[in-house]
Amino acid sequence: MKQFATWNVNSLSIRLPQVLDWLAAHPVDALVLQETKLTDDKFPTADFGAAGWQVQWFGQKTYNGVALISREPATDIVKNIPGFADEQARVIAGTVGGVRVIGGYFPNGQAPGSDKFAYKMGWLDALRGWVGGQMQAHEQLVLMGDYNIAPEDRDVYDPVAWAGQIHCTPEERAQFRQLVELGLTDAFRLFEQPAKSWSWWDYRNLAFRRNQGLRIDHILVSAALKARVTACEIDRLPRKNERPSDHAPVVVTIDR
Numbered sequence: 001m002k003q004f005a006t007w008n009v010n011s012l013s014i015r016l017p018q019v020l021d022w023l024a025a026h027p028v029d030a031l032v033l034q035e036t037k038l039t040d041d042k043f044p045t046a047d048f049g050a051a052g053w054q055v056q057w058f059g060q061k062t063y064n065g066v067a068l069i070s071r072e073p074a075t076d077i078v079k080n081i082p083g084f085a086d087e088q089a090r091v092i093a094g095t096v097g098g099v100r101v102i103g104g105y106f107p108n109g110q111a112p113g114s115d116k117f118a119y120k121m122g123w124l125d126a127l128r129g130w131v132g133g134q135m136q137a138h139e140q141l142v143l144m145g146d147y148n149i150a151p152e153d154r155d156v157y158d159p160v161a162w163a164g165q166i167h168c169t170p171e172e173r174a175q176f177r178q179l180v181e182l183g184l185t186d187a188f189r190l191f192e193q194p195a196k197s198w199s200w201w202d203y204r205n206l207a208f209r210r211n212q213g214l215r216i217d218h219i220l221v222s223a224a225l226k227a228r229v230t231a232c233e234i235d236r237l238p239r240k241n242e243r244p245s246d247h248a249p250v251v252v253t254i255d256r
Contacts, residue, residue: 042059217247
């Protein structure tokens, strides 16, 4: 089998030991990280190398930052969306074991009607155009990351309170559907899942303890992989760590 995972670590400098421990317990074929919050010169390449991992990274001071960690070297590396001018480090892609792995930290968008929301819409349009081309070139493809979109009401702990709010707007959900319509499938929804399955919980108001969260971290798979997906799970355990990320890893398992 093959396994691919995504995790918004919300600062790799703080969470590095947790990531290395998680990888030791879950030797996935590839893990994409978001919000590393490190410039390229500060990325802990040696730490991953000492643990036997190959790494590709794309950083930015204070904000954003993405990485691709794999057991075998990734090839054909792309950073950010080709043809889309962007100063923010949000996308990293590479081919691992014949599978095109695209990891993204999708913009938050802040609030509907804001400049940041308009940036999010433009970014998503550009991503969709590029991913469509990638799918033509790579039959086996996974698009993973922190999407900052809860696709449906069942992905939100309180759909009424969140209606029309950022992550849950009709525009964002339409963008998610348009990605799926490229020929991708939400791997998590291929299986019966427990109710109230979230991947993110606010640090405030005891949200994790109360299980008040959102499912905004996703793995979309191409048609060639869909039939071979045997599981897709959210690993809640790292959210219980001391000084955890506010996100949990999501893992897809694919039969070879």
